[in-house]
Amino acid sequence: MAEPALLWVVDDDRSIRFVLSAALREAGYPVTAFASADEALLALDAGQRPALVLADVRMPGTDGLALLDRLKAQLPKLPVIVMSAHTDIASTASAFRGGAQEFLSKPFDLDAAVELVRRCLPELEATPETPPAFDVRSAPSTDLIGQAPAMRALFRAIGRFAQVPLSVLITGETGTGKELVARALHRESPRAGKPFVALNTAAIPAELLESELFGHEAGAFTGAQKRHIGRFEQANGGSLFLDEIGDMPAALQTRLLRVLAEGEFFRVGGRELIRVDVRVIAATHQPLEVLVEQGRFRADLLHRLDVVRLHLPPLRQRREDIALLAARFLAHAAARLQLSPRKLSAAALERLREHTWPGNVRELENLCWRLAALTPGETIAANDLMLTHAAVAHPPGTTTQASAWTTALAAWAREQLEIGNASVHAQARERLDLTLLEVAMALHEGHRSEAAAALGLSRNTVTRKLGSSRKRR
Numbered sequence: 001m002a003e004p005a006l007l008w009v010v011d012d013d014r015s016i017r018f019v020l021s022a023a024l025r026e027a028g029y030p031v032t033a034f035a036s037a038d039e040a041l042l043a044l045d046a047g048q049r050p051a052l053v054l055a056d057v058r059m060p061g062t063d064g065l066a067l068l069d070r071l072k073a074q075l076p077k078l079p080v081i082v083m084s085a086h087t088d089i090a091s092t093a094s095a096f097r098g099g100a101q102e103f104l105s106k107p108f109d110l111d112a113a114v115e116l117v118r119r120c121l122p123e124l125e126a127t128p129e130t131p132p133a134f135d136v137r138s139a140p141s142t143d144l145i146g147q148a149p150a151m152r153a154l155f156r157a158i159g160r161f162a163q164v165p166l167s168v169l170i171t172g173e174t175g176t177g178k179e180l181v182a183r184a185l186h187r188e189s190p191r192a193g194k195p196f197v198a199l200n201t202a203a204i205p206a207e208l209l210e211s212e213l214f215g216h217e218a219g220a221f222t223g224a225q226k227r228h229i230g231r232f233e234q235a236n237g238g239s240l241f242l243d244e245i246g247d248m249p250a251a252l253q254t255r256l257l258r259v260l261a262e263g264e265f266f267r268v269g270g271r272e273l274i275r276v277d278v279r280v281i282a283a284t285h286q287p288l289e290v291l292v293e294q295g296r297f298r299a300d301l302l303h304r305l306d307v308v309r310l311h312l313p314p315l316r317q318r319r320e321d322i323a324l325l326a327a328r329f330l331a332h333a334a335a336r337l338q339l340s341p342r343k344l345s346a347a348a349l350e351r352l353r354e355h356t357w358p359g360n361v362r363e364l365e366n367l368c369w370r371l372a373a374l375t376p377g378e379t380i381a382a383n384d385l386m387l388t389h390a391a392v393a394h395p396p397g398t399t400t401q402a403s404a405w406t407t408a409l410a411a412w413a414r415e416q417l418e419i420g421n422a423s424v425h426a427q428a429r430e431r432l433d434l435t436l437l438e439v440a441m442a443l444h445e446g447h448r449s450e451a452a453a454a455l456g457l458s459r460n461t462v463t464r465k466l467g468s469s470r471k472r473r
Contacts, residue, residue: 007117009033010040010055010067011083016106020054023110024117036060037067044074052121054104054113057084072099079120083108096159097188103159105152144180145328148318154181154310161308162188167260169245169305170283172312175362178283179241181310185281186239194238197231202244210252211268214259220269230267232259236276245305246286246297253298260304280305315357315364322352325361329368330380333442337466342372347382369442373466374434437465 007029011017017033024031032050034040038061040053053071057064064082071078080099085106096103101120104113146152161168162185170178179198186196204212211220215230231240242248248256259265264275282305291297315322326349330342344352357363367385375384409428416424440451441462452462 006050007031008040008043008050008053008055010037010053010059010064012036012056012059016056016083019110020113023114027114027117029117037062037064040067041070044070049075050078052079052081052117054081054083054117057082068100081116081120096156097163103156105149105156144177144184145324146318146321147324148313148321150313150318151321154312157308157310158184158188161185161310163190164308165279166307167279167305168281168308168310169288170281170310170312172283172285173314173360174285175360176312176314177361178285178312179243181312182239182241182281182283186241186279189239189279191238191279195235196239196241197235198241198243199231200243202247206249206252209249210255213252214255214265214267215270215274216268217270220267224269227267232265232276232278233274235278237278239279239281242280242282244284244286245282246284246288246291250296250298253301257298257301257304260301315360319353322364323349325364326352326368329365330372333369333372337369337373337441339372340378342375342378342380344380345382348380348385351382351385366439366442370435370438373438373441374431434465437462 007024009017009021009024009031010033011020012035014035017035021031021033032043032048034043037055037059040055041062053067055064055067064084068080068082071080076099079101081102081104082100083104083106102116104116144155146154158181168182168185170181172178182198183196186192199212201209211224211228211230213230213232215233216224216228218224218226255265259276259278260280263277264273266273288297288302288306292299292302315325323344326344330344333339334341352364359366371380371384413424413428416427421427436455437451437457440454441448443451443454448462448466449459452459455462
């Protein structure tokens with residue numbers, strides 16, 4: 001009978017080493033535990049050869065990704081499971097690119113960890129001896145963050161599927177961050193040095209969408225005075241993100257299907273066959289299977305797009321991420337608006353966690369911009385939420401956002417009038433004006449000219465109002 005496979009556990013956390021080693025030994029595996037990657041490398045240099053390694057990412061001295069590099073360089077077929085409590089898309093993708101077999105998020109269930117080891121070990125003989133696709137010492141930062149189990153699973157999926165040139169369909173409600181997932185897939189792929197081109201198919205009139213996708217020749221239609229290069233050609237060698245794919249007209253669905261199948265097309269009005277190498281990443285908030293049943297979406301196109309499907313959960317299903325996301329958005333907004341840092345009080349954070357977030361992460365981000373701009377002090381209280389975002393000031397389902405806003409305004413006006421505040425009208429108008437301004441600033445990511453144009457104001461007016469607001473604080 002063959003000897004059981006020797007496993008290495010490499011982690012600077014003594015408790016992790018103890019409980020994981022004990023669980024693996026109970027399952028019948030001999031285990032050697034190391035407190036650092038440097039200790040494991042010394043054993044490797046001394047000739048020890050494990051059958052599988054479980055290694056933490058962040059450790060003093062040599063980190064887990066550097067250990068992974070050394071292990072895969074000497075033992076390309078060695079299964080390595082990377083562990084980390086700091087699960088993010090950058091470290092997950094780096095681990096998979098470096099050749100990791102699996103990514104184990106801390107804290108983990110011991111039974112699940114042992115089962116993962118069992119699944120990885122049989123692959124030892126069958127896995128071809130191939131080096132990692134390319135070496136990455138550090139991964140770029142990303143705005144796609146989260147600690148919820150669904151997000152950790154998404155990070156692992158991105159790290160795994162970014163490397164393969166397959167079409168990806170991203171599903172999720174509006175405002176969940178589908179474009180961020182698409183950008184992460186591109187950034188962590190071998191196409192990262194090539195263009196990433198995004199197009200919202202619902203935002204382009206149907207009669208212009210064909211030209212936007214495939215380009216046109218001069219004279220192809222009225223107003224086409226010169227050749228136009230479409231998004232597919234712009235993205236050649238890289239990735240094309242097609243958002244709201246469910247809104248694409250039926251005729252264009254047929255053309256898109258041909259490009260996905262053949263990698264070639266004609267510009268509108270053109271006779272030259274254009275060949276491209278593009279990875280298509282599509283996204284939708286609509287149930288495409290239902291659209292297929294209704295005859296509004298081609299079944300064969302769905303099958304072409306849905307080779308890999310990634311789902312983004314709504315914010316109400318990942319409430320543990322609200323504090324993390326809010327802190328990121330508040331810091332970004334304060335920096336862009338040149339304000340002192342803002343932080344949420346415990347009561348304010350609890351209110352945010354109670355909210356249903358119909359607009360998902362985008363709604364939270366816009367709220368944080370308003371809070372950063374309108375909150376008088378550095379700590380955001382629960383009452384500040386009612387002033388700037390009535391929907392989070394009341395338990396879900398008790399009232400509509402519009403009625404909650406007017407109810408809150410009426411209560412404030414009554415209170416001010418009862419104490420004899422003769423400036424109540426001017427203060428209300430000033431607060432309303434500034435709220436509208438900050439909403440526009442949030443939607444246009446702090447660009448004053450664009451926010452001013454959206455509100456029908458001059459840039460000087462926007463600058464003056466922001467300056468006046470800061471002086472009063």
